[in-house]
Amino acid sequence: xxxxxxxxxxxxxxxxxxxxxxxxxxxxxxxxxxxxxxxxxxxxxxxxxxxxxxxxxxxxxxxxxxxxxxxxxxxxxxxxxxxxxxxxxxxxxxxxxxxxxxxxxxxxxxxxxxxxxxxxxxxxxxxxxxxxxxxxxxxxxxxxxxxxxxxxxxxxxxxxxxxxxxxxxxxxxxxxxxxxxxxxxxxxxxxxxxxxxxxxxxxxxxxxxxxxxxxxxxxxxxxxxxxxxxxxxxxxxxxxxxxxxxxxxxxxxxxxxxxxxxxxxxxxxxxxxxxxxxxxxxxxxxxxxxxxxx
Numbered sequence: 001x002x003x004x005x006x007x008x009x010x011x012x013x014x015x016x017x018x019x020x021x022x023x024x025x026x027x028x029x030x031x032x033x034x035x036x037x038x039x040x041x042x043x044x045x046x047x048x049x050x051x052x053x054x055x056x057x058x059x060x061x062x063x064x065x066x067x068x069x070x071x072x073x074x075x076x077x078x079x080x081x082x083x084x085x086x087x088x089x090x091x092x093x094x095x096x097x098x099x100x101x102x103x104x105x106x107x108x109x110x111x112x113x114x115x116x117x118x119x120x121x122x123x124x125x126x127x128x129x130x131x132x133x134x135x136x137x138x139x140x141x142x143x144x145x146x147x148x149x150x151x152x153x154x155x156x157x158x159x160x161x162x163x164x165x166x167x168x169x170x171x172x173x174x175x176x177x178x179x180x181x182x183x184x185x186x187x188x189x190x191x192x193x194x195x196x197x198x199x200x201x202x203x204x205x206x207x208x209x210x211x212x213x214x215x216x217x218x219x220x221x222x223x224x225x226x227x228x229x230x231x232x233x234x235x236x237x238x239x240x241x242x243x244x245x246x247x248x249x250x251x252x253x254x255x256x257x258x259x260x261x262x263x264x265x266x267x268x269x270x271x272x273x274x275x276x277x278x279x280x281x282x283x284x285x286x287x288x289x290x291x292x293x294x
Contacts, residue, residue, distance in 0.1 A: 039128050040135070047132070051125060058121065059088040062114045072107025075100050092118040138252035139164040140241060141288060146258050147267040148216065149294040155216045157196070159239055160269050161256075162209040162288060169252065172206040172243030174198060176214055178221055180233040194221050196237075206243060208283050209272065230260035237263070267291040 039047060063085040066072055076083045087100045091114045102108040143160040151158065159176070163169055176196040184190055199213040216222045225235075237258040245252045270290040276282050 036128075040131060044132075047128075054121075055092070058117065059085055059092055062088040062092065062110065062117075065110045066107065069104065069106045069110070072102060072104045072110065073100050074103040088114065091115060092121075094118055094122075136245065136248060136250040136252045138169065138241065138243070138245070138254040140254040140256075141285070142239065142254075142256040143269065144262065144289040145267070145291055146237060146263045147269060147291055148222075148263060148265050149268045151213060157214040157216055157222060157263075158269065159212045159237075159256075159258075160209060160288070161212070161239070161241065162283070162285070163206050165245075165247075166207070167245065167247045169206040169243035169245055170204065172203040172210070172241060174201050174203075174210075174212055174239065174241045176212060177238045177240075179236045179238065180221070182233070196220065196222070203243075206241075208281070209288075211269065212239065227260070227263070227265060230263060233260075235260040264291055266294050268294045 039050075042050065063081060066084040066087065067079065067081050071079060073084065073087055076087070083100070089095075090097055090100070091111050094115065102111045141162045141164050146157060146159045148155065148157050150156065176198055177193050178196050179191060179193045182190050182192045196214045199215060201212075203210055214220065214222075229235075239256045239258075240253070241255075242251060242253045244250075268291065270287050270292055272284045272287050274282050274284075
């Protein structure tokens, strides 16, 4: 026991929300209770390895049931477990080569249960794989560093992004948020957020690059703040972009977070767009993250 709780319940977990690591403890999370979400959020290597282990586990269990019977399967030499395992794979996958087949009521009973398990698991796996492939996502490239410098005579926070797919995201909208640690009148620490208004938060067709602009004037929460002030308040920024992908015919979303130390004061983005001798627009992604002092 630990502070009146079991070690399992009090076990801490490190989770990532945006660009921040958070230690979550004291919550009892059952792996099976949120299995679908875990399958959807796992990386592809982890998902494939997990599916393979489940497949092998099912076959090992059913092979054990066959092995416990009295020669339930024909053409199994000396009742070898490995042959029952191979037969289980054929049955669970509904391949059915025909060399081995049930020859007793017990064998038919186990095979019937395994066939139902195979059909059910294959349908479930097909649905999960389809959901992972069909899940809409926006391939947006965000600059590594937001910059604060003068733009048309006004002090402006700028964040550059680009559409990596080179198609059109129609009716793209962007929202910018600032998160900051504050202390309430009662002396309690609080993580507060507020939206930073953009000069233009909509784009009819996001095809190449887009620079989000927030004027740091008297009405801005960033007004008068220095890099030291940002560090003291543990300030972070979050950008959310959504739009309609005309190729996928789906609404896509993208999100990017920035910590206070990534914001560069007195810098501007290096230009990545130009026009070649044939009048074609050219974008140089190798310089996309570059900034220079204003």
